[in-house]
Amino acid sequence: MEEVKLLGFWPSPYSHRVIWALKLKGVKYEYIEQDLRNKSDLLLQYNPVHKKIPVLVHGGKPIAESLVILEYIEETWPQNPLLPKDTYERALARFWIKFGADKGPIFSVLFRYTEEEQDQNAIKEVVECLKILEEQALGDKRFFGGENIGMVDIAYGWLCHWFKATEEMIGVKLLEPSTVPRLHAWVERFKQVPIIQENLPDYTKLLAHFKSLRKKFTASDQPSNDR
Amino acid sequence: MGEVKLHGTWPSAFSYRVIWSLKLKGVPYEYIEDLSNKSSLLLQLNPVHKKIPVLVHDGKPICESLIILEYIEEIWPHNPLLPTDPYERALARFWLKFAEEKCPAMWIAYRTSGEEQEKALKDTLEMLRAIEEHGLVGKKYFGGEKIGMVDIAFGQIAQWLGVIEEIVGVKLLEPQTFPRLHTWIKNFKEVPVIKENLPDRDEMLVVYKRLRERLLTSP
Numbered sequence: 539m540e541e542v543k544l545l546g547f548w549p550s551p552y553s554h555r556v557i558w559a560l561k562l563k564g565v566k567y568e569y570i571e572q573d574l575r576n577k578s579d580l581l582l583q584y585n586p587v588h589k590k591i592p593v594l595v596h597g598g599k600p601i602a603e604s605l606v607i608l609e610y611i612e613e614t615w616p617q618n619p620l621l622p623k624d625t626y627e628r629a630l631a632r633f634w635i636k637f638g639a640d641k642g643p644i645f646s647v648l649f650r651y652t653e654e655e656q657d658q659n660a661i662k663e664v665v666e667c668l669k670i671l672e673e674q675a676l677g678d679k680r681f682f683g684g685e686n687i688g689m690v691d692i693a694y695g696w697l698c699h700w701f702k703a704t705e706e707m708i709g710v711k712l713l714e715p716s717t718v719p720r721l722h723a724w725v726e727r728f729k730q731v732p733i734i735q736e737n738l739p740d741y742t743k744l745l746a747h748f749k750s751l752r753k754k755f756t757a758s759d760q761p762s763n764d765r
Numbered sequence: 766m767g768e769v770k771l772h773g774t775w776p777s778a779f780s781y782r783v784i785w786s787l788k789l790k791g792v793p794y795e796y797i798e799d800l801s802n803k804s805s806l807l808l809q810l811n812p813v814h815k816k817i818p819v820l821v822h823d824g825k826p827i828c829e830s831l832i833i834l835e836y837i838e839e840i841w842p843h844n845p846l847l848p849t850d851p852y853e854r855a856l857a858r859f860w861l862k863f864a865e866e867k868c869p870a871m872w873i874a875y876r877t878s879g880e881e882q883e884k885a886l887k888d889t890l891e892m893l894r895a896i897e898e899h900g901l902v903g904k905k906y907f908g909g910e911k912i913g914m915v916d917i918a919f920g921q922i923a924q925w926l927g928v929i930e931e932i933v934g935v936k937l938l939e940p941q942t943f944p945r946l947h948t949w950i951k952n953f954k955e956v957p958v959i960k961e962n963l964p965d966r967d968e969m970l971v972v973y974k975r976l977r978e979r980l981l982t983s984p
Contacts, residue, residue, distance in 0.1 A: 587863070587899050601855045603862050610855040629827045629836040636829055636865075637813065670813060 540597030542567035545581055547574055549739055549747045551696035552604040553592045558692050559608050561733045563615045605635060608689055620689040634675045634682065635693045641667050649704050650752065665712055672721040680727065687731055691724075698725050699738055703745045707752065767823030769794035772807060776964035776972060778921035779830040780818045785917050786834050788958045790841045831861055834914055846914040857915050860900055860907060864918040867892035871921070875929045875973070876980050882933070890937055893922075893946060901945040905952055912956055916949075920959070923950045928969045932977055 544560070544567050546553030560567050572581055572591050584593045584600035593600050594607045596614070601607050612620050621628050644667060647660045675690070676682055682690035697713065705711050715722045728734055771787065771794050773780030787794050799807055799817050810819045810826040819826050820833045827836050838846050848854050870888035877885060896919070900907060907915035922938070930936050940947040953959055 587859075587895050596852070599852050601852070601859070603859055606855055606858040606862055609858055610851055613851045613854065625836060625839045626822075626825055626827070628839070629832055632832045632835060633813075633827075633829055636832060674813060 541595075543570055543595040544568070545570050545572050545584065545591050545593040545595070547572050547591045549744050550591060551700045554695060554737065554739070555604045555692050556592045556594060556607050556611070557737050558695065558733060559611045559620060559689075561737060562620065562687075563611065563618050565611070565615050605639065605693065608692065612689065620683070620687075620692065622683075622688070631683075631688065631690050634671075634690050637671075637675070638693050645701070645704070648708060648710075649748070651708065661710060661712065665717060668713060668718045668721055672718045676720055676724055678720070681724065687728065687734075691728060695728065695734070697721075698729050698734075699741050699744055703741065703748050706745060707748050768821075770797055770821040771795070772797045772799050772810065772817050772819040772821070774799050774817050776925075776969050777817060778925045781962065781964070782830045782917050782920060783818045783820060783833050783837070784962055785920065785958060786837045786846060786914075788962060789846065789912075790837065790844050792837070792841055831865060831914075831918060834917065838914065846908070846912075846917065848909075848913070857908075857913065860915045861918050863892075863895070863900075864915070867895075868919075868921055871926055871929055874933060874935075875977060878981060886933075886935055886937065889926075893938060893943055896922075897943045897946050901949055906949065912953065912959070916953055920953070922946070923953045923959075924963055924966065925969070928966060928973055931970065932974055 542560070542565060544553070544556055546556070546569060548571060557569070570580075572578060574591070577589060581591065581593065582589055584595060585591075585602040588602060590602070592604050592607060593602050594610065595601075596610075601610050608620070621631055644660065644663045647657070648664055651657070651660075671694070679685075681687045682694065701713060705713065713722055713725065729738070769787070769792060771780070771783055773783065773796060775798060784796070807817065807819065808815055810821065811817075811828045814828060816828070818830055818833060819828050820836065821827075822836075822840070827833050834846065847857055867888070870885050870892060874882050874885035874889055900915075906912045907919065926938060930938070938946060938950075954963065
């Protein structure tokens with residue numbers, strides 16, 4: 539079995555997607571923490587196009603982009619499958635993963651403003667997004683993947699600690715039992731899955747990190763996807 | 766094999782991605798032009814985004830052009846559009862994601878004016894540079910010796926970008942600055958399936974010019 543390395547960043551939800559997938563499939567890997575304020579030559583060599591984490595390196599060959607890495611992991615280590623067997627169901631799973639990726643900017647906007655500055659339209663968009671997820675993607679299932687977690691659950695894993703920290707930081711609660719009860723229940727259920735529970739960043743540290751990130755944003759008005 | 770229908774709109778680049786894939790694999794299908802742009806059938810088939818293209822296979826709808834391409838690849842594996850090696854597939858998917866994230870810039874440049882357009886033009890240039898520097902080195906097509914899914918995904922650069930450049934009056938893809946991309950465009954448009962299935966440039970100019978005027982004057 540060839541060596542597997544993961545270049546990551548501890549507060550990054552994208553890093554965590556890869557960690558969860560590797561651990562769910564029992565793949566041994568070496569984790570290498572990256573300092574994104576001072577990018578290593580290794581990172582620049584492995585991801586010259588975007589210069590971002592996560593990067594998975596398998597047998598010396600680098601793969602960038604968390605969702606691309608997840609598909610690679612699924613194909614290379616097919617045990618404990620994270621995508622459905624049926625081709626149509628796979629297309630649906632990929633549709634919902636893409637939905638989350640496309641709506642990313644809506645959630646990023648929320649991150650950058652304080653409660654007073656919040657654009658009510660931005661909040662409405664986020665709530666609408668959460669409702670679509672609940673009604674059409676999750677429905678009455680235990681997980682997006684059905685009885686067990688799958689790639690879609692992993693893709694939306696940022697809705698736990700990361701979205702919660704965003705809500706706390708900006709002082710607006712959006713993912714609540716009163717607004718999206720089934721999605722809220724999913725968050726709680728997802729966090730209880732042993733592999734997930736054992737591989738979440740420390741919440742207090744994450745919140746502090748987000749707060750310092752936001753100071754940087756409001757200072758320079760420079761968007762960053764490094765987190 | 767079940768019935769295949771494609772709901773599309775002329776001259777959408779995203780519609781063409783699906784047309785090219787189906788034709789490259791010799792899959793017979795019925796094409797349905799979505800005339801009213803938000804027909805009730807479309808709303809039923811794609812309730813989340815209400816957009817074309819939508820592929821309907823055996824009565825089941827699949828939305829989002831790149832997801833449709835992955836579906837087509839799995840259901841009709843002959844004449845593969847993705848490499849068989851998992852690492853090469855990952856590299857292909859990296860560029861598919863890149864196309865998904867970066868190509869919208871050229872459309873933003875088309876739809877806007879002023880500062881917003883300036884930024885979009887800059888982003889488009891950056892995208893072209895990344896492809897030139899990292900995507901095509903030593904390859905005839907993104908797919909290697911034959912065209913593949915990544916070539917299809919970047920197809921909008923081969924025909925639609927030129928139309929956008931002419932309408933907004935800015936030349937971005939200069940042959941001297943982007944020799945690899947320039948050669949790729951020529952090669953891509955010579956592939957028989959592509960050559961026989963490209964929207965007419967002059968007709969596109971008329972449609973896109975008119976649409977741009979509407980977009981810029983509407984509130």
